[in-house]
Amino acid sequence: MNSNDAGAEAAEPLAELIANLKPMNTPMEVAECSGIKIGTLARWRSMGVGPRFVKIGRTVHYPKEEIIRCLSENIYQSAGEAREGTRHEDPEELRLRRRDQRRRVHRRMPRRADTDTGAPTRPQNRHDAGGTQGTRP
Template identity: 40%
Template sequence: MSNTITIPSALEEVAAALQPLNSPQKVEEVTGIPVNTLAFWRCEGSHLAFVKMGRKVCYRREDILHYIETHTFNSSNEAKEKSRTEK
């Protein structure tokens, strides 16, 4: 019998906490991105894709995970370069 402990990656834990469609409040709870920032990004048409159904705004799990994957950096300089190209 093996005593190996499998620790899920942070991304797997985030994925497990998300539904297929998530409210802005749920996105804030899981990622820490404030609801007001998400609203600003929607108005700008930047950063994180969203789904609009009538008045309801939702974020797809795969879009949230993709955003996290594409915003993971090895240095502050790398993050600054990404930030400049998104503007």
């Protein structure tokens, strides 16, 4: 298979998308045509992944060729193939990207023990996180 065949195969699933895209597209237009959410496009822009874009002032536009290029580069036969395609040459870059993607994790507060029985007790109300109430340090 030569490079022209690979491009033709990638273009087949994208044929309807290609027909509906304008030369320059807003994130909303890309979302309507491709099914990629506007928030996902915004996250990709901030992470430096996804289709390249043009920004003039506060307005973002995606060139048609960049959308097609990005989507056709990410067509895979299996999950294993996709994992291989996402490997970064620089492990430090990957570590930093993963750190930036992490969401804040909410941890449960440990229950406080009842001083008489030693059994765990529930907080009195939603503002009582399990500490001593009514005392100041």
